[in-house]
Amino acid sequence: MSNSIKKEDDLKHLKPLTSPFEEEMMLNMGPQHPSTHGVLNFLVVTDGEVMHQARPNIGYLHRGIEKLAEMTPYTGFMPYMDRVDYLAAMFANQAFAMAVERLAGIEVPERAEYLRVIACELNRIASHLIATGALGLDLGAITPFLHWIREREFINDLMEELCGARLTYNYMRIGGVYADIPSGLPDKILRFLDHFEPIVDEYNRLLTNNEIFVRRLADVAVITPIDAVNFGLVGPNLRGSGIEIDLRKILGYSAYPNFDFEVPLGKGFRGTQGDCYDRYMVRMLEMKESCKIIRQAIENLPAGEHRAKVKRKLKVKENEFYSRIESARGEMGVYLISDGTDKPYRLKIKTGSFTAMSIVEKISQGLMIADLVALIGSLDIVAPEVDR
Amino acid sequence: MKELADRLFLMIFNIEPANSPYLALWYALIIFLASFILLNFAALFAGITSFVERRIAARIQSRIGPNLVGPQGIIQWLADGIKLFLKEDLVPKDADKILFRFAPYFVFTGLFGAFVALPFGYGIIAADLNIGIYYILAFTSLVVLGIIMGGWSSNSKWALFGALRSAAQIISYEIPTGLSLMIVIMLAGSLSTQSIIMAQGGWPWEWFVFHSPFTLVGFFIFFTSSLAEGNRVPFDLPEAESELVSGYNTEYSGLRFLIFPMAEWANMWVVGALVTLTYLGGWQVPGVSLEAIQSSLLLILIGIAIFCIKSLAVVFIIIQLRWTLPRVRVDQMAFVCWTYFVPISLLSLIGTMIWMLIFPWETIIGTVIRIVMFGIGAGVTIWYLLRIRYNYITDKPRFERFKEAPQWYPPWKMP
Numbered sequence: 001m002s003n004s005i006k007k008e009d010d011l012k013h014l015k016p017l018t019s020p021f022e023e024e025m026m027l028n029m030g031p032q033h034p035s036t037h038g039v040l041n042f043l044v045v046t047d048g049e050v051m052h053q054a055r056p057n058i059g060y061l062h063r064g065i066e067k068l069a070e071m072t073p074y075t076g077f078m079p080y081m082d083r084v085d086y087l088a089a090m091f092a093n094q095a096f097a098m099a100v101e102r103l104a105g106i107e108v109p110e111r112a113e114y115l116r117v118i119a120c121e122l123n124r125i126a127s128h129l130i131a132t133g134a135l136g137l138d139l140g141a142i143t144p145f146l147h148w149i150r151e152r153e154f155i156n157d158l159m160e161e162l163c164g165a166r167l168t169y170n171y172m173r174i175g176g177v178y179a180d181i182p183s184g185l186p187d188k189i190l191r192f193l194d195h196f197e198p199i200v201d202e203y204n205r206l207l208t209n210n211e212i213f214v215r216r217l218a219d220v221a222v223i224t225p226i227d228a229v230n231f232g233l234v235g236p237n238l239r240g241s242g243i244e245i246d247l248r249k250i251l252g253y254s255a256y257p258n259f260d261f262e263v264p265l266g267k268g269f270r271g272t273q274g275d276c277y278d279r280y281m282v283r284m285l286e287m288k289e290s291c292k293i294i295r296q297a298i299e300n301l302p303a304g305e306h307r308a309k310v311k312r313k314l315k316v317k318e319n320e321f322y323s324r325i326e327s328a329r330g331e332m333g334v335y336l337i338s339d340g341t342d343k344p345y346r347l348k349i350k351t352g353s354f355t356a357m358s359i360v361e362k363i364s365q366g367l368m369i370a371d372l373v374a375l376i377g378s379l380d381i382v383a384p385e386v387d388r
Numbered sequence: 389m390k391e392l393a394d395r396l397f398l399m400i401f402n403i404e405p406a407n408s409p410y411l412a413l414w415y416a417l418i419i420f421l422a423s424f425i426l427l428n429f430a431a432l433f434a435g436i437t438s439f440v441e442r443r444i445a446a447r448i449q450s451r452i453g454p455n456l457v458g459p460q461g462i463i464q465w466l467a468d469g470i471k472l473f474l475k476e477d478l479v480p481k482d483a484d485k486i487l488f489r490f491a492p493y494f495v496f497t498g499l500f501g502a503f504v505a506l507p508f509g510y511g512i513i514a515a516d517l518n519i520g521i522y523y524i525l526a527f528t529s530l531v532v533l534g535i536i537m538g539g540w541s542s543n544s545k546w547a548l549f550g551a552l553r554s555a556a557q558i559i560s561y562e563i564p565t566g567l568s569l570m571i572v573i574m575l576a577g578s579l580s581t582q583s584i585i586m587a588q589g590g591w592p593w594e595w596f597v598f599h600s601p602f603t604l605v606g607f608f609i610f611f612t613s614s615l616a617e618g619n620r621v622p623f624d625l626p627e628a629e630s631e632l633v634s635g636y637n638t639e640y641s642g643l644r645f646l647i648f649p650m651a652e653w654a655n656m657w658v659v660g661a662l663v664t665l666t667y668l669g670g671w672q673v674p675g676v677s678l679e680a681i682q683s684s685l686l687l688i689l690i691g692i693a694i695f696c697i698k699s700l701a702v703v704f705i706i707i708q709l710r711w712t713l714p715r716v717r718v719d720q721m722a723f724v725c726w727t728y729f730v731p732i733s734l735l736s737l738i739g740t741m742i743w744m745l746i747f748p749w750e751t752i753i754g755t756v757i758r759i760v761m762f763g764i765g766a767g768v769t770i771w772y773l774l775r776i777r778y779n780y781i782t783d784k785p786r787f788e789r790f791k792e793a794p795q796w797y798p799p800w801k802m803p
Contacts, residue, residue, distance in 0.1 A: 027545050035630040049549070049718050138630045140621060140715025146449035205779070206712075212622055213714045369549070370631050370717045 038383025176307030218271030235330020498530030550635025585670030
């Protein structure tokens with residue numbers, strides 16, 4: 001399958017979709033399907049249970065967030081960024097805040113950076129809970145998902161105390177965070193971590209080491225390191241193929257250089273390197289690393305201001321900047337062009353789910369329909385992040 | 389059944405049955421009554437099991453489950469039934485309308501027909517057929533016909549996938565089921581369900597499951613294959629909701645949809661009763677001879693209770709499995725059947741034949757071997773229970789720790 005974008009080739013390519021060959025069947029998976037994780041559509045050409053092709057068809061959730069940015073002042077745009085990825089809103093907040101701070105030359109206080117790290121890592125755990133739980137749900141195991149939802153409820157409660165919202169946090173501000181951490185909350189977070197880390201082992205007993213679960217995922221939908229780089233995979237999907245790229249380590253943005261943590265890589269835990277099980281395991285291991293980071297951050301939380309002084313009407317000189325952070329779904333980039341007014345000239349958001357969608361068509365050939373569900377689940381695709 | 393009808397006739401009308409001109413009418417009435425009771429038993433069992441399963445599932449998933457309709461939600465199943473009853477009976481525009489309407493009846497008939505030959509106690513059986521097991525196997529095969537009809541006539545690709553998966557699955561797993569039932573039939577020397585129970589004894593080491601290592605293997609294969617035939621997790625491929633939306637019943641609504649889950653839950657009793665009567669000693673009371681049971685009404689009632697407890701234990705294990713395991717893939721399902729289950733069940737059939745020749749049932753060595761096998765079986769059961777206890781004890785303190793924080797969402801308080 002060529003990756004060319006020439007129009008004639010594309011039409012030829014589409015032909016078997018619109019008029020399938022004999023003994024082939026075209027199947028419309030989605031937009032309303034239980035396991036497409038939101039509003040996605042896959043055009044699947046199958047021969048019985050075996051897929052010959054699965055083409056993702058996106059755009060059902062496009063809300064024009066990038067265009068909205070051009071009409072909204074910098075300081076008022078933060079709530080929109082929550083909606084880019086509702087399962088990991090903190091990261092989108094941070095990516096946008098970092099871009100504006102860099103353009104306006106604002107110094108963020110040390111305490112605010114630490115609070116950002118705590119919030120982001122809690123959010124990473126919450127997002128990975130959904131990702132790993134929903135993967136089990138896609139494979140028919142309903143119970144693990146509900147156990148993970150219970151744990152996520154604790155994080156939602158913590159977040160509610162931290163920033164007043166449970167899902168779309170709107171916590172970060174340009175130059176810091178919305179409010180200082182309430183007294184008593186650090187203890188509560190530590191108590192949650194004490195509770196959560198052994199729960200991961202319980203979950204492993206329930207699902208991760210289940211033989212049926214392993215056989216459903218191991219050696220299925222293997223993404224080679226070369227493919228992973230060529231298709232622009234990011235985050236846990238890329239690290240599942242064994243490539244050690246973690247922006248927290250490489251860029252060392254925010255307060256991350258101060259913390260000691262490891263970057264889990266897929267090494268073929270139960271099958272080939274880069275299979276669905278590796279991507280799942282990378283997420284499971286990352287949750288434990290996040291716990292480590294939060295512990296260190298709370299221990300060394302510096303005193304001081306939680307927010308730098310920023311003018312209410314923030315005007316940014318003509319300039320451009322691309323800020324990158326390591327979101328729960330990999331690299332999230334915000335490309336911001338300013339033109340001297342209080343509104344951005346142009347905003348472009350790069351997300352991990354969008355690039356992950358591009359590899360589905362290549363990997364899905366020859367898989368079974370049940371494996372497509374596992375592949376989507378292991379890539380951790382969130383539909384609003386794809387379309388923005 | 390005929391003797392029972394005759395005895396009742398004599399009791400009520402005080403006329404010798406053979407002399408009465410209304411005997412045929414009496415028989416018809418008895419048959420009607422029996423089928424009425426059985427139909428209600430199947431429907432009530434399906435309903436109440438649906439509620440019980442939801443409560444067990446909620447317990448496993450640390451939530452509450454239905455608890456509002458009636459005390460502790462005990463009549464939730466009735467509310468669900470009424471809701472589905474009041475729904476519009478939709479038929480898709482391009483569906484094959486006749487087949488679409490007929491398919492649920494096939495499913496229902498296939499399931500309900502099996503109840504006729506299932507015993508509940510000594511003499512408590514609608515029809516003690518001399519080909520009982522064969523009849524049950526043949527009749528439950530009608531279910532797959534209904535599923536294929538429903539899936540094909542819906543004119544939906546997802547429903548078609550579900551139907552074809554169901555066909556492949558049920559036809560594959562008929563073979564290990566039949567072979568492992570052959571072991572029991574050979575040991576009992578009869579196809580009649582009552583004779584199979586009578587050939588066993590009350591004590592666990594007199595059950596067929598502990599007859600030899602081969603029957604123990606046969607028991608596990610029979611139980612697993614029954615799961616596959618009943619479309620239960622981990623073999624619920626035909627209605628895999630995360631892959632095929634809802635499988636063969638995607639396009640159904642209202643009462644016609646209700647038939648499918650009802651048949652699934654009623655099938656759990658069929659599986660439980662079949663496992664109990666073939667391998668687990670049926671209604672035999674421990675320490676009581678067959679003649680004593682035959683003469684005493686109390687012992688018959690105790691037998692019914694024992695039979696129900698054993699069946700419900702099997703049903704509980706089926707429910708527990710459903711809420712614990714993921715689903716297998718369609719090729720793995722076929723692979724497991726044809727590479728492991730069919731040869732192993734064939735081997736255990738041959739092994740049992742040889743075992744029967746070397747260690748006959750009545751001899752001392754046969755009894756000793758059965759007691760040893762029972763020890764192994766009891767060990768496995770105790771290990772299973774200890775594992776549950778271990779998991780419970782290891783996980784409990786983690787929730788205890790939060791007890792000092794009353795303001796926080798408390799999972800340990802859940803019923």
